[in-house]
Amino acid sequence: MRADYGEKIPNNVGLADDRRLQRALESWQPRFATWWAEMGPEIPTRDVYLRTAVNVGREGWAHFGHVKVPDYRWGIFLAERDPDRMIGFGEHKGEPAWQELPGEYRAELQRLIVIQGDTEPASVEQQRRLGYTAPSLYDLRNLFQVNVEEGRHLWAMVYLLHAYFGVEGREEAGDLLRRNSGSADSPRILGAFNEETPDWLSFFMFTYFTDRDGKYQLGTLKESAFDPLSRTCEFMLKEEAHHMFVGTTGIDRVVERTAQLMVEHETDDAGPHGAIGLNQIQKYLNFHYSVSLDLFGGETSTNVANYYTAGIKGRWQEDRRDDDHRLTDDAALVDAVTGTGNGEQSIGQTEVAALTALNSDLRGQYTADCMSGVKRWNKILAGAGLPHRLALPHHGFNRHVGVFADVHVSPDGRVLDDAEWEHRVPGWLPTDTDKAHVMSLMRPVYEPGKIASWLAPPRNGIDGKPFGYEYVHLT
Ligand code: BYC
DSSP: OOOBOSSSSOBSSOGGGOHHHHHHHHHHHHHHHHHHHHHSOOSOEEEEEEEEEOOOSTTOOEEEEEEOGGGOOOOBOOOOOOTTOBOOSSTTTTSBOBSSOOGGGHHHHHHHHHHHHHHHHHHHHHTTTGGGGOSSHHHHHHHHHHHHHHHHHHHHHHHHHHHHSHHHHHHHHHHHHHSOTTOSSSOOSSGGGGSOOOSHHHHHHIIIIIHHHHHHHHHHHHTOSBHHHHHHHHHHHHHHHHHHHHHHHHHHHHHHHHHHHHHHTTOSOOGGGTSOOHHHHHHHHHHHHHHHHGGGOOSSOHHHHHHHHHTSSOOTTGGGOOSOSSOTTOEEEEEEEEEOTTSOEEEEEEEEEGGGGHHHHHHHHHHHHHHHHHHHHHHHHHHTTOOOOOOOOOTTTTOOSSTTTTSEEOTTSOEEOHHHHHHHGGGTSOOHHHHHHHHHHOOOOOSTTOOOTTSOOOSSOSTTOOTTSOOEEEO
């Protein structure tokens, strides 16, 4: 279906032909606008050079231009429908994908869509003050880009709730704007989305590690038998790639600058020279990776087994898996913490039904992907002639969900007692001193072509424009 851009809500779902749905979404629209004004990016701008999704086809789906941010055209776009699409896994494998909501899975689908929807505005809330400390106009523009697209992803989930879940869906859509990140009374659903993103190192880590959880979760929902959800997630993944690019290249640039100053000053600690110490980068990495691992849920989960069997949440790249795509007779190994005779605990593995191990399966795919970033950053360090290296901590480190929630695990994978953990943790997670140092570097640089001291400029600008382009006009 062609994109209708003349509508109040740009869409390619034929909204003009469904007056009830159109009215419902048009009544949600001003609430979104109010939320954006109150909880979205705080820094006032005249306009920002933004990408706007205008279509879903291969021949080009986005338009770039300076936009007044409150006038951004948040639209509803689903990837094109494949009329022959079949369900790829679970007990309905081989049946045609569902175009309508199946009554028996209504509650589960609603829950998954609400959890997904809840993360999108949460991240905007977490990042709302970052504009005041942007290290360059290029970075400020990227922040706005990420924020407006998270807003569009919220629209994507709100569309599904309104279109398929009746009164309950409309209520849930309202609640997505009522809950707020970090709120004591009505926090966001998942832990990582109630953490602060107070500085740009945290922002780059968040877009690298937490947005990457988004990539993997959306990848599993793209496999869903519920075709509207699948098509929605497929298109969201397209936008998501830029968010992770911001994280990957952001951390590249921080590491590059730190390495440069370490070499220049022949020191292990570039902190006193206007950069972020490598040790501090490692601690921020440890924090964001471990918090993001919690987003995969428990190592074993009956929820995930039920989702898979029902056909509503698949595996990452389901069609590339060489098995029966039902998994009813399969086993898998998952992490387990076991006690030894002398009261000590160690980390091992235990065999469980493969269906219940799917959170672990997805987490494993995610970790392998995260490793590629670490390799990149280590190449930068090696290229600078430095022997130092960054590393992912053990997946049991600093966990609050799953089998590791009740034990302390060191970054190298040893179970520690409380006393050793307390003693060692300041060396592994950002301390108040580390945070204060990073914050002290967060001074805004709004002059086109200029960049803050603590990171290198990007290799390329956006949409073929140079780094020095006026991506943002502040008021
Ligand atoms: N915090 O059976 P389990 C993104 C709860 S990010 C708090 O293991 P399950 C984005 C769980 O709800 C991607 N609670 O859980 C990134 C359950 O509660 P009940 C977001 C948690 O269901 C950046 C209980 O603990 N999308 O898009 O197998 C910027 C037992 O857990 C947490 C999705 O997550 C937690 N971290 O797996 C913007 C996809 N983890 O049932 C956007 C949709 C678990 O006992 N969600 N619990 O009351 C899901 O697929 C699953 O719900 C989860 C959890 C993977 C999150």
